[in-house]
Amino acid sequence: MTDKINGHDLIAAGFTPGPQFPQMIDLANQLIGDGHSREGAFAEIREQIGPEPEPIALRTNNLPFGDFLGNFIDRTNGFETTNYRKVVEHMDALMRVPVIRAGAIMPDACVAGTAMGTIPVGGVVAAENAILPDMHSSDVCCSMAVTIFKRNDDPKKVLDTAQAITHFGPGKRAKSFVRQHKDLGQLLSTFGDNSFLSGLEGKAEEHFMTQGDGNHFLFLGHLESTGQMAMVTHHGSRGLGAQLFKRGRQFAQRSLRNSRIPKHQAWIVADTAEGQAYWDALQKVRLWTKMNHFAIHNAIARKIGNAVDTQFWNEHNFVFQRADGLFYHGKGATPSFKGFSPDDTGLTLIPMNMASPILIASHADNINALGFAPHGAGRNMSRTQFLKNYDPEPPEGIDYRFYSGVPDYSELPEAYKDQRSVIRGIKHAKLANVVDRIMPYGSIMGGEFRWGRP
Template sequence: MGSKLSGKDLIKIGFPQNNIMNVALGLITRYRRGEKKENILLEAKKVLEAPEKFREDAVWAKLAEGLIQPVEARKQQLNKQMVPFTIFGENEIDEQAKRQLYEALKLPIAYKGALMPDAHMGYGLPIGGVLATDNAVIPYGVGVDIGCRMSLSIFDLPASYFKGREFQLRNILKENTQFGMYDTHREKQDHAIFSRSEFKDIPLLKSLLDKAYRQLGTSGGGNHFVEFGVVELHQVRSGWGITPGSYLAVLSHSGSRGLGANIAKQYTNLAAKQCPLPRSVQHLAWLDLDTQEGQEYWLAMNLAGDYARACHEDIHRRLAKALGERPVLTIENHHNFAWREMVDGKECIVHRKGATPAGQGVLGIIPGSMTAPGFIVEGRGNPLSIQSASHGAGRIMSRAACKSSLTKSAMLKELEQHGVELIGGALDEAPHAYKDIHRVMGLQNELVNVLGTFSPKIVRMDK
């Protein structure tokens, strides 16, 4: 007998070959992970033989209910008509991304949609896609990197601080940041996030606690970064404690690390089993928020978002300590998440997959590329975009295309011409891979007001 329990094992002990098997596998994954297969099968067989005895069982109640009153998971059909939507910068967006949005707009749970000017093809929802749904959450509509976010710390140090300190700042980045799947900080920091009840109450999260602790304050690969740069503040808000001008700043982009990835994987699989969809939209399977699975994912997603924030806090704390300074202002936002929000008078679940919240007066950061500025923005609360804006410039070249058509020497020459130093970084993040951020920003004037810019000077990325 193999170590991993499968549907075949359940069939051997008498389980019917229908959706009840998926229910059983889901419960086993959630509550009996890591236990001996033989013990799990003995317990499952008892439930199969006398389900009425397990109606109130903390683990098996849902399986017992399904055995007593079998309910088949019916394949969901898409509506023929799309719900209302708006596309910003339509001529800048590839047809595949648009088609992905159109399919999502036909989901039975869809209420309203939008596509941002940085949009490009993704999995399930396109990157830059916004979808409001009725009491349902789509794990892949949030994305694998739950709570991926931007965080900007501005220091009361002039932009001229860089002059003569490049070597020092480079070493600060090297010594106080970690990237990729395996590198972690030697000196670990505790955080209030680890005392959250979700880590005790949800078995999957309990199993991920040690990993989350090890990875606190680290960044992922790909387009994740930590940068020293110059902020130009054109406008300031009352209470910021800073005046318009040029300042040293730190900008970071990363998410919830292995914690979020594992949450996304488990609950996407659960959604796919409980909500079968046509193959073309199978990544858009959803969880009803009135179900146990839906509530669990919602709690886990919010924990992952808070964990992503904690990671950024740790990154910025380490850098500020090395600088011997405290930031006077921090601006931050998620861009892979789902929120409960009012949309045209109805409470909805708003998925922003690679989109920045842009409610009236809401602050955010929209980065450019290594050689292009990012923008500090204030939302205008436009209902057509579901109070959203782009999350960056958006890719125009795939990672594979970058590797096949660009060279590292050309990328480094481009960086040198813009006075940017790169530590690490792969060819697929070359500035050429991204749209013109100025054009993207021009296509969303009705979505955000620009308060300032951030220009990268020393960029740290994964190897």
């Protein structure tokens, strides 16, 4: 029996979405039921509605976007000005995508790919009835989480304990170890009902309580306001999220294969069954990531015998739907508007580098910034380019560690933008309200795992 025609099939056949779509879908399925082939049904629909529509294409002109980077760069720094020029070029191209209605770049924005129109790190776009997988990227729900402890402790002992409990780089957790977490098991039991998640249960188990590599970290310090010890983790949804992104991207590209939309700008129509399934999958992966953060935190708290005072977290690589119905995609951008998530506490975390304080901020909801703030200090060049041009010095006075035992010099503070300019951008444009800082003691990062790349 032939599968029924849906809206994505019509789009793939070259039809433009619109109010006539339900009628066209009904007619196509009626014709197929009467014995027509798919091609025959599509031909009959074209005959009845008139000439074949033009394929979906990019807008001729781009829309304007909020620029919160240009006023806070060092114009005498060639790397910085080049990065800014490229970020603007990518955003100009991206703002031609027909479903995108608004955009913005944060003070930490940097180039994230070579295909023109790739959303920068530190970029935000709002889309109508569309979810664009490449706009949240493969590191789905990359996020920050903090635990503030009731009692201070020897920070070296705490960091030693954290290093023994957390996990960076290759390898995986034993399923018997992971299955002690009953809430995780309940979440994974719902994966089979979602076409984008079915079969990924094993990946979700193996990567639980792991943090990956690159710029992910476990950071230990104390609140500037009270002196309380605070621990922060930074990571996303690991292999689970990467596989969800891969499936979503493939579906989006198949759906628009007869369009003139570049593959990296393809979208899933949000109000279709597939769009609702992808949205549901994103929410489940979000829950997995939150569990992952706090499973690590709580295991460390138990091991050191310290009580938890406060915990909160926030995403900065995700999709959010606001009251206007649009889907806000933040690629390395921190939401700074009330109710961005069901568990919004009114506070978010904005890190800079391993040797600098992590900002605790309350929401500002700058409309021109689409309600977002930076997610960190950003870069002015790629890791490879940085290592070719700089001989970085490790920071002094910080207990910094690399899990692999081999330093990743592309993660030293010099590899990032000047945090002072990013903070000036946050404060000047009122992107967020800095209410406290976590002063650094030290951090653990993945390091170099000798995978044949920096």
